[in-house]
Amino acid sequence: MHIREYTDVINACKTCFMCRHICTMGTETQHEADTPRGKAILLHSILNKTMELNEETVAPLYRCTTCGACKNNCVGNYDMPSLVQAARADVVEQEKAPTEVARIKDNILNKGNIFGLKKDIPVGMQSSKKSAGKADVLYFAGCHTAYLQSGIAEAMTRIMTQAGENFTVLPGEVCCGKPLYLLGYRKAAQDWAGKLFQQIKATGCKKIVTNCPSCYDVFKRNYEAMGVSIATEIEVLHAAEYISDLMANGKIELQKQLGMIVTYHDDDYLGRFHSLHELPRQLLSAIPGIEPVEMRWNREEAASCCEAGGVLQQLYPQISRSLAARIIDGAVATGADRLVTVCPITKGALSAQATERIDVCDIIELMVETLM
Numbered sequence: 001m002h003i004r005e006y007t008d009v010i011n012a013c014k015t016c017f018m019c020r021h022i023c024t025m026g027t028e029t030q031h032e033a034d035t036p037r038g039k040a041i042l043l044h045s046i047l048n049k050t051m052e053l054n055e056e057t058v059a060p061l062y063r064c065t066t067c068g069a070c071k072n073n074c075v076g077n078y079d080m081p082s083l084v085q086a087a088r089a090d091v092v093e094q095e096k097a098p099t100e101v102a103r104i105k106d107n108i109l110n111k112g113n114i115f116g117l118k119k120d121i122p123v124g125m126q127s128s129k130k131s132a133g134k135a136d137v138l139y140f141a142g143c144h145t146a147y148l149q150s151g152i153a154e155a156m157t158r159i160m161t162q163a164g165e166n167f168t169v170l171p172g173e174v175c176c177g178k179p180l181y182l183l184g185y186r187k188a189a190q191d192w193a194g195k196l197f198q199q200i201k202a203t204g205c206k207k208i209v210t211n212c213p214s215c216y217d218v219f220k221r222n223y224e225a226m227g228v229s230i231a232t233e234i235e236v237l238h239a240a241e242y243i244s245d246l247m248a249n250g251k252i253e254l255q256k257q258l259g260m261i262v263t264y265h266d267d268d269y270l271g272r273f274h275s276l277h278e279l280p281r282q283l284l285s286a287i288p289g290i291e292p293v294e295m296r297w298n299r300e301e302a303a304s305c306c307e308a309g310g311v312l313q314q315l316y317p318q319i320s321r322s323l324a325a326r327i328i329d330g331a332v333a334t335g336a337d338r339l340v341t342v343c344p345i346t347k348g349a350l351s352a353q354a355t356e357r358i359d360v361c362d363i364i365e366l367m368v369e370t371l372m
């Protein structure tokens with residue numbers, strides 16, 4: 001069993017209460033099974049064969065957002081998100097995955113995207129007016145941007161064009177594979193990663209730029225774990241890092257005064273897993289006329305509303321909506337005009353709950369407003 005590798009986490013967490021107050025899912029559902037301790041007790045029983053994986057015991061494993069709040073607040077640095085992902089791999093190997101989880105996997109394998117939408121060129125890719133070709137920089141949009149948040153892809157390609165960058169996209173761009181890995185389909189994820197890496201290498205790119213923290217994280221961390229050495233051969237940058245470099249090299253200049261108060265929502269993966277809390281704030285501070293304000297829960301303590309790849313929205317939409325509404329309340333309380341994210345999935349989740357209380361946008365969309 002994969003969870004055996006995390007016996008130290010199971011043993012530590014099953015008798016510990018210290019992070020339950022910051023657990024995204026435990027504080028939302030108020031169910032003991034959704035706390036880090038609850039999951040550890042459950043997995044201890046599974047490991048010792050006093051319980052088995054079934055519909056009831058599998059559910060809390062897929063409710064965890066793998067946000068990392070527990071790990072980051074743990075004095076022992078016990079890695080609950082990795083334990084949960086190992087447990088999901090056991091679930092898949094024992095063929096106990098819930099129907100909705102299997103549907104996401106089938107969508108990716110059969111249609112190339114998490115939604116199971118038609119295999120046409122995604123909207124975001126069409127608008128970039130780019131076709132396959134060799135270039136120094138590959139812009140990788142990811143499913144959510146390409147299919148649901150095409151405005152972010154348009155803004156990104158406008159910035160790259162204005163900066164005079166030699167870039168390309170994959171016209172038949174498919175999912176990065178993060179949801180496969182995250183949901184426990186490790187073999188499928190490894191095969192997927194190997195094939196996608198070959199397509200990416202064929203572009204001859206030296207850099208991959210993505211505005212999606214899930215794609216960024218899978219390329220930087222999970223591909224390596226699956227034996228696909230993308231991040232050692234090609235530089236992987238989040239759009240915030242890339243835009244920051246463009247500014248530092250004088251390739252773009254922020255000109256237009258925006259005159260607004262903005263608050264920034266930290267992304268789980270970019271923030272907790274890659275320590276990129278300050279860079280997006282520095283970008284916002286560089287925009288003329290912007291007044292940044294902080295939400296009560298920020299940086300390491302920021303709330304989360306989705307899981308990587310947006311799987312929580314598909315598996316537990318009501319919980320995802322409720323988590324997003326909490327973040328909107330926190331943003332509105334700051335008095336900000338605009339809530340800024342660095343994740344297309346989060347942007348979609350927060351926009352849906354914002355109604356008319358606050359504007360929500362991606363940082364790239366805000367940057368583009370200042371360029372023209």
Ligand code: SF4
Binds near residue numbers: 014016036
């Ligand atoms: S992650 Fe750390 S703080 Fe949380 S339950 Fe486990 S040992 Fe305790």
Ligand code: SF4
Binds near residue numbers: 065067069080
């Ligand atoms: S990763 Fe997040 S949701 Fe999962 S147990 Fe830890 S704090 Fe809770």
